[in-house]
Amino acid sequence: MASWMSTKQCAYLSLILILVPSILLGQGGEMAILKVTLNQEEKGEFLVFITEDGDYLIKTEDLTKMGLSEARGKISTIEREEFLSLRSIEGVKFEFDEKKLALSIHAEPHLFGKRVLSMRYPKKTEKIYYPKDTAGFLNYNLTYYAGDQFKYEQTQLANQLGFRKGDFLFLTDSSYSQRKGEGAKFVRLMSHLTYDRREDLLRGVLGDSFATSGDLGSTLNIGGISFSKNYLIDPYFIRYPEISFSGLLSLPSEVEIYRDGVLIRKERISPGEMILKDIPTYVGRGLIEVVLRDPFGREQRILQPYYFTDRLLKKGLQEFSYHLGFQRKNFGLKSNDYEDLTFLGYHRYGLTDSLTLGGRGEATENLLNLGLSSTLLLPMRMGVLDASIAWSTTDGRRDGLAGMVNYLYQGRNLSLSLLLRGFTKEYFNVSLLNTTERTKYEITTGAGYHTSWLGSFAVGFSQVNKYQGVDTKSVLASYSRRLIGPSTFSATFKRDLESHQSEFLLSFHYHFKNLVTVSGSHQRTNGTYNERVQVIKNLPLGEGFGGRASIDRYHGKIDEYYDYNLLLQYNARYGQYGGEFLSSNHQERYSLMTAGGISFIKDTLSFSRSIQDSFAVVKVGELKGVRVYLSGQEIGKTDSRGKVLIPNLGSYYDSQISINDKDIPMDYTLSEVIKYVNPPFRSGSFIEFKAVKFQAFTGMLKLRKEGEVKPLEYVEFKIILDGKELALPTGKGGEFYFENVNPGKYRGELIYMDKKYVFDIIIPKSEEMIVELGEIICE
The missing domain is CATH 2.60.40.10 (Immunoglobulins)
Structure with missing residues (x-):
C-alpha cells in the first residue's frame, strides 16, 4: 500500500478516536492501522477496529478491495462507515501479531470473487479508437497488352470507387476494355451499399452480393437486399466453442497453460474461483495441461483432452444470411442483366457446445428447395460429423431429395475424412436449373499421417457418378517434408481410373529471408514431361521491387519447346508499376501495368498505391520528417503539412500506429506517441498526434x-x-x-x-x- 495511504489513514484514525461513539469505546475497543495479509498475500495497511474480546472489524469496502467480495457476516457502523466482523464470517480464520502489528487472515476460496480470464486474446488495457470518418477512395489499374513484335492487342482499365460515411459504405467497380479492331466496352461489375452494426455483428446490403444457402444449395450473384450475422465484423469475438478450465485457489498461485506440451500462457492469479476461458487450440484432437504452483512451490497438474473445430457454434449463438433479389446473368460481360426473383438463405444455431443445428432454403417462381443440417462433435473426441438433407419441388417435375454426410478427424499425427453426397434425378436447386449435367452420387475419402521427422503422407479416393455427364474415379497419393532450413520437398501421384491416365509431380522449394523463393519441379502426364525452374521475389509491404522469373521445358514423343516468363513490379510511394514478358511455344506476349489509388479524408487528398482494405492519414502537427509506424514497421515520413498516408490499414483489427518522438523538435510537446485504431471495413481514418510548440x-x-x-x-x-x-x-x-x-x-x-x-x-x-x-x- 502506498505511503500516502498510511498518512491518510492516520488522519482518519485520529478523527475516529475523537468522534467514535462512546458506547463502542466503553467496550474497551480500539482503532489501529495494521498490516494485513490475506491467504499469504500481502494486501497493505488498513484501518482495523479491535474489540475487547479479540474480534477484528474491517471496513467492508476494504475487504472487497482485498478480494473478499463474497464475505458475509455481522456489520457494525462506526462513524457512518460499515465494518465487518471477521469472527462472524464463516470460513475465515485470523491471527494477530502484536509485535509486528500484523493481521494474518485465511479465507476459504468461495469467499473470493470469481475471476474470468480470456486466454485467446490479452486483456485490452489500451484505449481503442473506433473511427467513423467520412472518406472515399478510387483505385485504378491500367494494363496495355501487346503480341509478337510488341504489336498492340488490347487496353484494359479496371477501377473501384468507395465512399464511407459513418456506418454506411458505398462500393462499386467496373471494367473498361478496348481491343484492336473492336469498339470500346464498359462493364459495371459489383455495386452495393453496406450497413454494418458493429455492436451486434449485423450487416445489411443493398445491391449486388454473392449469396449462398449452404450445403446442397446454390451460390449465386444476386442484385437485391441481404441481411446477415457477420462474425468477421469482430475478429476478436469467439463464436465457436473453445476449451475452458475452472477451479478454486486457496493461495495466490502461478498458472501455466500448455497445449500439446508447449507453453502458451502464464498468469499470476489471486485466491478464489478461477475460470480460464477460450484457451487457444488447433483444429483437431489435442491435450491441454494446466499447472498450478502456489507460493510454497507445490504443484498441481490437470490434464484436459479436447477436440476443437470451427464448424460448431457456441451454445446460444446463431449465424444466418438471407438474400432476396434478382439473379445476375452474364456477369463480367453485361452491366445490368438481371432476371428471376430469387430467395436464398440459411440459419444455424448452437443448441449445445457439441451440436449445431440449421435450416436452409431457396425459392424462385418455379422452385422451392428446403433443407436441414447438423454439426455434431462425436463422443470420445472421435471427430466432427456434418449431415444435411434437402427436398425440392419444381413445376412440372416430381419432388427430389438429396443428402450429405461429411466426417472429419484431425489428430496430432493421423487425419481421416469421408464425404458422401447423393441426389435423386428430380432434385434441383437454383444453380441446377440451367445445367444439363446432373450428379447421382459423390464419394471422397482420404487419410493422412504426419510426424516432424518423417514428414506428411496422404492418400485419397474420389468417385463421381452422374445421371448426365462424364463419370470420374481417381486415386491420389502425396508426400511432403521440410528439409534442411526453410526448404520443402513434395511428391504427388494421381491416377484416373476411368481414363487410365496418370500424373506424377515432384517439387522443391527454398525460402530465403529476403522474401525470395526458389523452386523447381518435374511433372509427367501421360507421356508428356514438364520441368520448371522459378524464382519469386515477393513485393514488400512498403516501397520496393518484386517479381517472378520462370523457365518451363515441355517435351514428349513428338515435339519439344520452352516457355519463358518474366514479371517485374515496383511499389512506389504514389503507385505500382510493372511489366511482364511471356514466350510460349514461340509466341510472345507483353504487358505494361500501372495501378494506384486516390483517397480523400477531411481536407486531405492523397495519391498512393491501391487501397486494398482501409487507409488512414496520420497528422503530426505541422511537422515535416516525422517517422510513422504501423505495428512497428515504418510506413513513411510526414510531409510539409505534417501528414503521411497509411494505404494498408486492416479493417476490424486493433492496429498500433506510432510516431518516433526523436523526430520531434525540442520545443514541441506531445500528448501521446502511440494510438490504437480499429477501423470499419474499407474505411478512411484521420489519426492526429497533437504536437504543440512550446513558446x-x-x-x-x-x-x-x-x-x-x-x-x-x-x-x-x-x-x-x-x-x-x-x-x-x-x-x-x-x-x-x-x-x-x-x-x-x-x-x-x-x-x-x-x-x-x-x-x-x-x-x-x-x-x-x-x-x-x-x-x-x-x-
Whole structure:
C-alpha cells in the first residue's frame, strides 16, 4: 500500500478516536492501522477496529478491495462507515501479531470473487479508437497488352470507387476494355451499399452480393437486399466453442497453460474461483495441461483432452444470411442483366457446445428447395460429423431429395475424412436449373499421417457418378517434408481410373529471408514431361521491387519447346508499376501495368498505391520528417503539412500506429506517441498526434501615473483569450510569464488601487522558444 495511504489513514484514525461513539469505546475497543495479509498475500495497511474480546472489524469496502467480495457476516457502523466482523464470517480464520502489528487472515476460496480470464486474446488495457470518418477512395489499374513484335492487342482499365460515411459504405467497380479492331466496352461489375452494426455483428446490403444457402444449395450473384450475422465484423469475438478450465485457489498461485506440451500462457492469479476461458487450440484432437504452483512451490497438474473445430457454434449463438433479389446473368460481360426473383438463405444455431443445428432454403417462381443440417462433435473426441438433407419441388417435375454426410478427424499425427453426397434425378436447386449435367452420387475419402521427422503422407479416393455427364474415379497419393532450413520437398501421384491416365509431380522449394523463393519441379502426364525452374521475389509491404522469373521445358514423343516468363513490379510511394514478358511455344506476349489509388479524408487528398482494405492519414502537427509506424514497421515520413498516408490499414483489427518522438523538435510537446485504431471495413481514418510548440512569453507590467513609470509588483492581471480570461501574477519588477499563446493582439485588464486599467498585449510571430515582450505600460 502506498505511503500516502498510511498518512491518510492516520488522519482518519485520529478523527475516529475523537468522534467514535462512546458506547463502542466503553467496550474497551480500539482503532489501529495494521498490516494485513490475506491467504499469504500481502494486501497493505488498513484501518482495523479491535474489540475487547479479540474480534477484528474491517471496513467492508476494504475487504472487497482485498478480494473478499463474497464475505458475509455481522456489520457494525462506526462513524457512518460499515465494518465487518471477521469472527462472524464463516470460513475465515485470523491471527494477530502484536509485535509486528500484523493481521494474518485465511479465507476459504468461495469467499473470493470469481475471476474470468480470456486466454485467446490479452486483456485490452489500451484505449481503442473506433473511427467513423467520412472518406472515399478510387483505385485504378491500367494494363496495355501487346503480341509478337510488341504489336498492340488490347487496353484494359479496371477501377473501384468507395465512399464511407459513418456506418454506411458505398462500393462499386467496373471494367473498361478496348481491343484492336473492336469498339470500346464498359462493364459495371459489383455495386452495393453496406450497413454494418458493429455492436451486434449485423450487416445489411443493398445491391449486388454473392449469396449462398449452404450445403446442397446454390451460390449465386444476386442484385437485391441481404441481411446477415457477420462474425468477421469482430475478429476478436469467439463464436465457436473453445476449451475452458475452472477451479478454486486457496493461495495466490502461478498458472501455466500448455497445449500439446508447449507453453502458451502464464498468469499470476489471486485466491478464489478461477475460470480460464477460450484457451487457444488447433483444429483437431489435442491435450491441454494446466499447472498450478502456489507460493510454497507445490504443484498441481490437470490434464484436459479436447477436440476443437470451427464448424460448431457456441451454445446460444446463431449465424444466418438471407438474400432476396434478382439473379445476375452474364456477369463480367453485361452491366445490368438481371432476371428471376430469387430467395436464398440459411440459419444455424448452437443448441449445445457439441451440436449445431440449421435450416436452409431457396425459392424462385418455379422452385422451392428446403433443407436441414447438423454439426455434431462425436463422443470420445472421435471427430466432427456434418449431415444435411434437402427436398425440392419444381413445376412440372416430381419432388427430389438429396443428402450429405461429411466426417472429419484431425489428430496430432493421423487425419481421416469421408464425404458422401447423393441426389435423386428430380432434385434441383437454383444453380441446377440451367445445367444439363446432373450428379447421382459423390464419394471422397482420404487419410493422412504426419510426424516432424518423417514428414506428411496422404492418400485419397474420389468417385463421381452422374445421371448426365462424364463419370470420374481417381486415386491420389502425396508426400511432403521440410528439409534442411526453410526448404520443402513434395511428391504427388494421381491416377484416373476411368481414363487410365496418370500424373506424377515432384517439387522443391527454398525460402530465403529476403522474401525470395526458389523452386523447381518435374511433372509427367501421360507421356508428356514438364520441368520448371522459378524464382519469386515477393513485393514488400512498403516501397520496393518484386517479381517472378520462370523457365518451363515441355517435351514428349513428338515435339519439344520452352516457355519463358518474366514479371517485374515496383511499389512506389504514389503507385505500382510493372511489366511482364511471356514466350510460349514461340509466341510472345507483353504487358505494361500501372495501378494506384486516390483517397480523400477531411481536407486531405492523397495519391498512393491501391487501397486494398482501409487507409488512414496520420497528422503530426505541422511537422515535416516525422517517422510513422504501423505495428512497428515504418510506413513513411510526414510531409510539409505534417501528414503521411497509411494505404494498408486492416479493417476490424486493433492496429498500433506510432510516431518516433526523436523526430520531434525540442520545443514541441506531445500528448501521446502511440494510438490504437480499429477501423470499419474499407474505411478512411484521420489519426492526429497533437504536437504543440512550446513558446514562453515574458515581459514587465508597469504603471504610468503623473508622468512617473513604476513596476506593478505582486499584482494579478488578466488576458482575454478567445473570450476566456487568463489570470497572471507579476513578480519583482512587475515581471510576468505565460506560455503557448498564438500570435495576435489581446486585451489585458488590471484592477489596481480600486481603478480599472485596460491595455493591449501584442504577441509577435516568432520561432524563438522564449519571446521577450518588453514593457507593458498601463495608463
